[in-house]
Amino acid sequence: MKYRRLGRTGLEVSVLGFGCGAVGGLLVRGDRREMASVLARAIELGINYFDTAPSYGDGLSESNVGLVLEELKPDVLVGTKVLLMAKDMEDIERAVLESVEGSLKRLRCDRIDLIQLHNPVGSQRQPDQGRVSVDDVELAIRTFQKLQRQGKVRFWGITGLGDTAALQRVVAAGHADTIQCCFNLINPTAGVQTPAGFPFQNYGQLIDHAARSQMGIIGIRVLAGGALSGSAARHPNALQIVKPIASGRDFTDDVERACHFNFLVEERYVSDLVEAAIRFAITKVEVSTALVGISDLAQLEQAAEYANRGPLPPEALRRLNKVWMDQTPIKS
Numbered sequence: 512m513k514y515r516r517l518g519r520t521g522l523e524v525s526v527l528g529f530g531c532g533a534v535g536g537l538l539v540r541g542d543r544r545e546m547a548s549v550l551a552r553a554i555e556l557g558i559n560y561f562d563t564a565p566s567y568g569d570g571l572s573e574s575n576v577g578l579v580l581e582e583l584k585p586d587v588l589v590g591t592k593v594l595l596m597a598k599d600m601e602d603i604e605r606a607v608l609e610s611v612e613g614s615l616k617r618l619r620c621d622r623i624d625l626i627q628l629h630n631p632v633g634s635q636r637q638p639d640q641g642r643v644s645v646d647d648v649e650l651a652i653r654t655f656q657k658l659q660r661q662g663k664v665r666f667w668g669i670t671g672l673g674d675t676a677a678l679q680r681v682v683a684a685g686h687a688d689t690i691q692c693c694f695n696l697i698n699p700t701a702g703v704q705t706p707a708g709f710p711f712q713n714y715g716q717l718i719d720h721a722a723r724s725q726m727g728i729i730g731i732r733v734l735a736g737g738a739l740s741g742s743a744a745r746h747p748n749a750l751q752i753v754k755p756i757a758s759g760r761d762f763t764d765d766v767e768r769a770c771h772f773n774f775l776v777e778e779r780y781v782s783d784l785v786e787a788a789i790r791f792a793i794t795k796v797e798v799s800t801a802l803v804g805i806s807d808l809a810q811l812e813q814a815a816e817y818a819n820r821g822p823l824p825p826e827a828l829r830r831l832n833k834v835w836m837d838q839t840p841i842k843s
């Protein structure tokens with residue numbers, strides 16, 4: 512396993528990170544023994560970053576991660592989040608403090624390595640949609656700083672979802688250590704300049720801007736929630752209905768779009784689309800760790816093997832531009 516620096520935190524994280532969310536679902540819907548053995552195997556494979564959140568399975572993911580890691584006592588890093596609900600917007604500091612206390616209990620630890628604001632960011636606060644404003648982010652960060660002084664968190668970050676302009680403002684302010692960026696073959700705009708008329712939200716190379724601000728970058732939606740496997744079938748542990756983030760109109764549309772990358776398999780650059788997607792994410796050197804939502808041991812083994820094959824070859828990358836140029840608009 513290769514390791515990369517998580518921006519200004521100075522932490523070294525495995526290039527493949529373990530997504531403990533509801534989409535892959537192992538840590539939410541899996542069998543307890545299976546969770547323990549898969550996490551132990553991940554650690555053996557060299558994975559040292561595990562990403563969870565209070566909202567994943569309504570606390571279940573954090574509780575399961577806490578239980579397993581308490582038993583294994585490995586030297587790994589855990590990131591979790593704070594999701595502000597509409598009612599929390601009037602007293603963000605209190606909501607952040609309460610959420611972190613809950614996470615510490617469920618994770619069975621005294622200090623959180625990385626605490627991240629989970630909400631998308633907009634130009635204005637939109638409580639009904641869970642969107643926070645740039646000022647709200649600053650307020651949450653001030654509370655994270657307070658928690659750091661109390662020894663309860665080490666570093667803090669944000670989620671790079673929402674309005675691109677608002678996200679660019681947060682990144683430019685330079686107060687967050689990390690950012691989770693949606694980055695995949697279907698919508699690579701957080702790390703690649705795409706052709707004019709590209710049909711999805713343009714994240715304006717957010718990854719590059721964040722890297723210039725010395726932020727650590729955590730890649731999310733690397734497999735477009737599973738659509739980049741090229742199959743619409745879902746694992747029993749996985750979330751059965753996945754809503755795309757900044758890509759097609761629905762999961763089926765994303766699966767169809769994933770098939771545009773089949774040439775990478777046919778021309779033997781990779782053995783399957785999952786390999787293409789994982790290796791594409793880590794081709795971007797500014798991505799510190801690329802999270803993959805894991806449903807079972809086989810998916811973990813495969814993800815690790817693919818990540819160990821390293822970035823995609825330059826000839827394959829050159830061909831991608833043509834696919835992005837041919838992307839059709841989203842049908843309503």
Ligand SMILES: NC(=O)c1ccc[n+]([C@@H]2O[C@H](COP(=O)([O-])OP(=O)(O)OC[C@H]3O[C@@H](n4cnc5c(N)ncnc54)[C@H](OP(=O)(O)O)[C@@H]3O)[C@@H](O)[C@H]2O)c1
Pocket residue numbers: 529530531532533534535536562563629670672691730731732733734735736737738740744745746749750785802803804805806809810811813814
């Ligand atoms: N901050 C945020 O707002 C945010 C948002 C999204 C994600 N995240 C983080 O990112 C993590 C990853 O989740 P994601 O939503 O981005 O999903 P993802 O990693 O893009 O996709 C996960 C899905 O890919 C499929 N998959 C994984 N390995 C595979 C393999 N070897 N072969 C075939 N299919 C495979 C699985 O689907 P099947 O099992 O059904 O095949 C799994 O459910 C989350 O756990 C979370 O930690 C954070």
